[in-house]
Amino acid sequence: MSDSVPTSSSLKPAHDSHNHAEHDHAGHDHSAHDHADHDHAGHDHGRAKLTPVHKHDHAAHACCSHDSAPAVVTIDGASDAEGQLSSFRIEAMDCPTEQTLIQNKLGKMKGIQKLEFNLINRVLGVWHELPSTDPIRDAIGSLGMQADLIEEGADKETASLPPANKPWWPLALSGVAALAAEVIHFTNAAPTWVVAIVALIAIFSGGLTTYKKGWIALKNFNLNINALMSIAVTGAVLIGQWPEAAMVMFLFTVAELIEAKSLDRARNAIGGLMQLTPETATVQQNGEWREIEVKSIELGSIVRVKPGERIGLDGEVVAGQSSIDQAPITGESLPVEKTVGDKVFAGTINQAGSLEYKVTAAANNSTLARIIHAVEAAQGARAPTQRFVDSFSKIYTPAVFALALAIAIIPPLFMGAAWFDWIYRALVLLVVACPCALVISTPVTIVSGLAAAARKGILIKGGVYLEMGHKHDYLALDKTGTITHGKPVQTDYVLLDASLGEQALAISASLAGRSDHPVSQAIARAAQDGTRLPVEAFEALAGLGVKGEVQGRLYHLGNHRLVHDAGYCSAELEAQLEALESQGKTVVLLFDASGPLALFAVADTVKDSSREAIEQLHALGVKTMMLTGDNPHTAKAIAAQVGIDQAQGNLMPTDKLQAIEALYAQNHRVGMVGDGINDAPALARAEIGFAMAAAGTDTAIETADVALMDDDLRKIPTFIRLSRDTAAVLKQNIALALVIKLIFLAVTFAGMATMWMAVFADMGVSLLVVFNGLRLLKK
Secondary structure, three states: OOOOOOOOOOEEEOOOOOOOOOOOOOOOOOOOOOOOOOOOOOOOOOOOOOOOOOOOOOOOOOOOOOOOOOOEEEEOOOOOOOOEEEEEEEOOOOOHHHHHHHHHHHOOOOOEEEEEEEOOOOEEEEEEOOOOOHHHHHHHHOOOOOEEEEOOOOOOOOOOOOOOOOOOHHHHHHHHHHHHHHHHHHHOOOOHHHHHHHHHHHHHHHHHHHHHHHHHHHHOOOOOHHHHHHHHHHHHHHOOOHHHHHHHHHHHHHHHHHHHHHHHHHHOOOHHHHHHOOOEEEEEEOOEEEEEEHHHOOOOOEEEEOOOOEOOOOEEEEEEOEEEEOHHHHOOOOOEEEOOOOEEOOOOEEOOOOEEEEEOOOHHHOHHHHHHHHHHHHHOOOOHHHHHHHHHHHHHHHHHHHHHHHHHHHHHHHOOOOHHHHHHHHHHHHHHOOOHHHHHHHHHHHHHHHHHHHHOOEEEOOHHHHHHHHHOOEEEEOOOOOOEOOOOEEEEEEEOOOOOOOHHHHHHHHHHOOOOOHHHHHHHHHOOOOOOOOEEEEEEEOOOEEEEEEOOEEEEEEOHHHHHHHOOOOHHHHHHHHHHHOOOOEEEEEEEOOEEEEEEEEEOOEOHHHHHHHHHHHHOOOEEEEEOOOOHHHHHHHHHHHOOOEEEOOOOHHHHHHHHHHHHHOOOOEEEEEOOHHHHHHHHHOOEEEEOOOOOOHHHHHHOOEEEOOOOOOHHHHHHHHHHHHHHHHHHHHHHHHHHHHHHHHHHHOOOOOHHHHHHHHHHHHHHHHHHHHHHHHO
8 A cells, every 4th residue: 555656747636526606506407307497486486406516626536545536637748639538447456555556657758648547446448549568568567457448438437457366375485484583583493594484485475476576666666565575574684583573464365455455345335235136137028027237237128027026127107106215325214105106216125015117227227336436536535634644644755755864974974883683673664654554544434434324324425425424513504395395285276356256276277387396396286177278488487486477477386576566565465464474384476567466375384304314514513595486475384384494485596505605604514405496506515415305316326515315404414423423533533553663663773673563563553544444334
């Protein structure tokens, strides 16, 4: 593992962040649906699942390196022409030690345009203009790594090399020989040359790989752990410390093996989700039901799933009724009833009845697949603590190496000290001062936290958000679909112009029927038996309502604010509206050029989980504020029901943004929860934007800071608690690594430490921080 991984000067990061000062958030439709006809009648946002664009640059995480190189690097001076992408599986590329060596090597080659590193799956993507991939494979081969080309169309996540059969006997021989060297030396049972031969057997049987990696690193001016260990062992041999050199190499090899296994557990913590999808499914073909591979099933196919079976693909139920265990996707503890028209997700379990569903997403694009890809990407995004640790290590390792040289030379030259003693102390210092434990502590912790969150149905799009969450002291929330169910019903209807008669219902239903907004849908459903009339020149008025021509006459259907802006609010009408709004109802009016024609009141119901979520947030010391386009009376009534601290109504998208800005001005750390188009500016401005009910929605999973896979608001306090646990573990790991290192450095200066003790110290603290970080997987 690398302690110092210099970045090639010929490489530069490919930026993917957004400038929010210049970005028109409100103008973006983040929905997975077509909202050309989307209205906002009487409410604050559309029902499209919307999440904010990213607010941070994300660099690739360094599992054991200080390097800040991102997952994608662009070669300076490379051609702007569209190159071809070749992907390689590199089994040895599982740490930024190897990443940096590859960057430095390929970055100097002509024809290479861009590199994309996926350390999680050990896959390297190379954009190039070369006629053949042979030069790329040869260059990587010169670094001691084998690159196998992944054929076009193959799954990069599963295109794996055959596992290398690593024999156990070399390590066993190394251990026996190292122990024998110690015993022979201690008992004086044989001459020194015998001890030397036995020690060399131990060194080369167990440490040949370390020497090879160390030599490659030194050739590339990279002071990683393999280089430092190679120098230390060679130095011990040169000063005649044969038994200790042998034991140091054996212990280091064992430590590397244990640490690799531990890191694999963290790295693959989310990988178990891949096993949730069955390999085959029962598909209807030519009137018959056949078992075929899931990855071969086409969109639109009809799939049957029996009780107890796992669902193989995302789809929409077309026949049957059952309860589905959606815990792997949404984290819901209870099964969810599904019937015709409902969505089902790959990896979930059909519990009761038999279902038939129409496939809506390919196997590599299912909700489960997108979750896995998102978490893998999040593992590559380094958290603030990790960036600090990596920067610290960048200076620390060369400084330690320089200090070791000074200790080896200065006392003997200028103080008359014994060369042997001080060279030995310098070699011990090289081993004990290795910053592996410090550097490795943060990514293991972050990856474990991300995986634990994913299991709970919380998709966190980067370590930066996981670490940032514990600092929040204010949370702004949208109302419909977030605090309430988002499925309101019409409760009141008042005809204001008797001359219009039943036509008012037909006109209102016709306008409302053009929208998928919950309030509009409630009005349309209430008049579903009525006649629908053709609507011409339909137009959505963001945050206000809609307008359109019916039978050659222009009508508006909108909220209180729209009527007020039109100048039709009288004292009598205001009294009617206030009476209904004080009951927590949303009021929508139909009017034309002559004035108000009809009044509709719609009420939504509060989720039980919302009340509990607000209570938990308050218990965590987080204050809450509701931001909604509904009228202030409705906002206050709903806020009172769930215990929200503040509520603001009649808000346009820019108003919500200003409310977030006002909280920032008061030095609050603010998060925002929403699911609608008009929440975009506020969601993007908040430090963390939470998307509600993101399961099955491409945009939410791809762009959310934190995506809650179902609509349970209680997942936010769960996220905050996990963030606090993660922050605590990060501090513990850094403290452990630094304190133990300082203690052993003091012991080394006092001349009381031996090289094998130094390896034990380095190995011990590394394993301590790894296991401490893995505790988060059980949260």
